[in-house]
């Protein structure tokens with residue numbers, strides 16, 4: 001535990017991503033590696049920073065805002081965990097991307113806070129892709145409707161979809177769920193209705209970000225088309241929730 005070599009782990013992860021891109025005929029630049037640093041101390045985060053990583057993921061607002069203050073200002077912070085409405089005010093407009101929007105009420109609160117402070121926030125809609133009771137996220141059938149409603153809100157942009165796939169022993173088991181994710185994004189992107197009410201300067205698609213793949217299945221995720229993978233354990237080692245939480 002104490003001898004985690006972040007730099008070496010990152011080299012392994014980077015090689016795996018590059019190989020998966022090659023197999024899938026994708027350019028490496030299409031995939032952003034997010035180092036999930038939840039529960040991990042600043043020293044380990046700086047090891048990753050010094051190895052060139054700038055995208056970091058956290059799942060708790062308090063920990064995220066503290067690290068934001070303590071660590072270099074050019075870090076792009078990603079809120080990847082379940083977000084309560086009463087915590088939105090601490091991060092809205094301050095993080096690069098909120099991955100975990102799963103209700104209209106949450107989107108509305110992000111929009112409200114951003115309007116109040118004259119800020120903008122990019123978000124992803126989280127899908128409960130495995131239809132698991134234990135997971136957050138909107139049911140698959142409700143995604144289009146939610147995206148539809150959020151698109152109408154000011155100062156918030158839906159940039160893509162996110163999911164936390166089931167924890168499986170063999171990552172191949174999640175391949176079809178990842179295909180299903182992609183299909184939803186393709187379906188929504190093909191809806192011409194969105195052309196009229198969206199600024200297309202950043203991308204020709206409504207949903208261009210697909211955030212899926214964690215330590216156990218990021219290779220399959222890259223092969224299937226993820227544009228962001230969120231890797232924690234594979235970079236920083238196992239998490240100790242008893243002593244690691246600050």
Ligand SMILES: *Cc1c(COP(=O)(O)O)cnc(C)c1O
Pocket residue numbers: 036038059080081164214215216230231232233234
């Ligand atoms: C913790 C977490 C990860 C990283 O999980 P690992 O298995 O450690 O790679 C990715 N995404 C979310 C939403 C998480 O909460």
